[in-house]
Amino acid sequence: MTSSSADRTARPKAARRAVAASARTRQPTEVRRRLIVEAAVPLIVERGSAAVGVRDVAAAAGVSVGTVTYHFESVQEVLSEAMVLHIERYYAALSEAAARATSGAEGLRLLIDALFTDDTDRHWRMWFDYWHAGDRDQAFARGQAARYESWHGEIRSLVERGADEGDFGCADPADFAVRFAALADGLALQRLRQAPPLPTEAARRHLYRLVEVELKAAG
Structure with missing residues (x-):
């Protein structure tokens, strides 16, 4: 086979590789959306959602404004x-x-310690933005309700576990969770x-006091 013949047979293979690559364009779209969303998280944490615009998000994600508006409404x-x-x-x-x-008692202590640390103000700023977003969007509000239900369930489960282990006495764990x-x-x-x-320690102390007063040890 001559060199020119080999070139002609090679060209279709290159074309097939190009088609195969283009067929994978769906995955990068989802990846790009995720990267944009990921880039927005620290912006909201630092500034609050009201102070973040599309140009800020685009700059943080390293993409153009057009890319953001292409992937999001x-x-x-x-x-x-x-x-x-x-x-x-x-x-x-x-x-x-x-x-x-x-x-269960240790789990509840871990929750209290994790809720208030020197770094959790960043989370709480995001949490209240998340809370207020439900005023503008009913679908978002439903998601918040589901998140609260799950959070209450987590607390309730720890109290029920502690009661089974003899560390807590609580007539209504669901009421305590609220x-x-x-x-x-x-x-x-x-x-x-x-x-x-x-201060952080004072915030923890108030929650510890609630546990101490309401979840008196059984027996």
Whole structure:
């Protein structure tokens, strides 16, 4: 076979490789969406969603504004997905830590310690943005309701586990879970506003006190 003949037979193979590559364009679209959403998370954490625009998101993701608007209907869609991503990751990590606890009482202590650290103000800023987003979007509000239900269930399960182990005495773990979550939210808001000032250890202490008063050891 001559050199020119070999070239002619090679060309169709190159074309087939190009077609195969173009058939994979669906995956990069989803990857690109994810990268844009990931890039938006720290922006919201640092500034709050109201201070983040489409140009900010594009710059953080290293793409053009046109790329963002191609993949998303609005910057609000990007920010909403970013908030959900952060919240789901945060509470998944809390759940995993609680599941590894050697007892229900230890799991509840781990939750309290994780809710208030020197770094969790960033989370709480995102959490309140996430909260307020439900005022603008009913679908988003339904997602928030599901997140709260799951969070309450996590607390309730730890209390029920602690009661089974003899560490807690609680007539209504579900009722306690509502008060625990409400107090945590209130303390977080006070910490962010610092009016009056609320150190991390003081926020934890209030939650520990709630546990101490309401979950008296059985027997």
